[in-house]
Amino acid sequence: MSPDWISALGNLMTGLAAIVAGWAGVRGLNAWRTEMVGRRKTELAEEVLAGFYRARDILAWARFPASHEADDGEDDRPGAGAEDEELERSEIFTPVDRLTKESQVFSELRASRYRFMAYFGEEAAQPFEEIQAIHSEVIDSAHNLIRTYGQEPTGPEEARRNQWEATIGWGEGDGDTLRKRLDLAVKAIEQTCRPLIDERHKTRHNGAV
Structure with missing residues (x-):
C-alpha cells in the first residue's frame, strides 16, 4: 500500500472517529437536556402541589367561623346591641383579614401558573383558576355582607x-359546596404532579440501594 493510501486511510479513520465522538456527544447532550427538563418539571410539580396544599388549608382556616360561642340569653347592658353588631361585622370580615395575612402564598401560586402551563399545558393548569375563583368569591362575599x-x-x-x-363558611356543614370544589x-x-414526584422518589430510592 502506497504512502498516499496510508495517509488517506489515516485521515478517514480520524474523520470517522470525530464523527462518532460528535454523535456520542450530541446524544449525551440530548440526554442531559432531557434529564434537566425532567428534573425541572418534577421540582415545579413539588412546588405547585405544596402550594395547593397550603392554599387549601388557608382557605379552610379563613372560612372557619371566628366564634362558636352561643349567647344563651339577652344582654341588657347599655350599648350591648351596638357591641354585638360590631362583633358580627368583625366576624364577617374575618375571612378577608385571614386571607390578607396569607396573601404571599396565593401570589406565589399565581406566579408559578405560567411556568406550569409551559411544562404541562393549559388544561392541566385549570385548577389554578379554580383556586383563584374560590379565593375571590370568599373575599367578595364578605364585602357584600x-x-x-x-x-x-x-x-x-x-x-x-x-x-x-x-361562601364565607357560615352554616353549610356537610353540604359545603365550596369546600368540595376546593378538594376537587x-x-x-x-393527578398531574403526583406521578412525577413518586417516580423521582422511586428513582432516588433505587439509586441508593
Whole structure:
C-alpha cells in the first residue's frame, strides 16, 4: 500500500472517529437536556402541589367561623346591641383579614401558573383558576355582607345573602359546596404532579440501594 493510501486511510479513520465522538456527544447532550427538563418539571410539580396544599388549608382556616360561642340569653347592658353588631361585622370580615395575612402564598401560586402551563399545558393548569375563583368569591362575599349589613333581605336578596354566608363558611356543614370544589381542584393538580414526584422518589430510592 502506497504512502498516499496510508495517509488517506489515516485521515478517514480520524474523520470517522470525530464523527462518532460528535454523535456520542450530541446524544449525551440530548440526554442531559432531557434529564434537566425532567428534573425541572418534577421540582415545579413539588412546588405547585405544596402550594395547593397550603392554599387549601388557608382557605379552610379563613372560612372557619371566628366564634362558636352561643349567647344563651339577652344582654341588657347599655350599648350591648351596638357591641354585638360590631362583633358580627368583625366576624364577617374575618375571612378577608385571614386571607390578607396569607396573601404571599396565593401570589406565589399565581406566579408559578405560567411556568406550569409551559411544562404541562393549559388544561392541566385549570385548577389554578379554580383556586383563584374560590379565593375571590370568599373575599367578595364578605364585602357584600358588610355592604348590606343591617338591611332586611327579601326574596332573591335573601337567597344571595344566604349564598354569601355559605361562601364565607357560615352554616353549610356537610353540604359545603365550596369546600368540595376546593378538594376537587387539589385532587386535579395531584393527578398531574403526583406521578412525577413518586417516580423521582422511586428513582432516588433505587439509586441508593
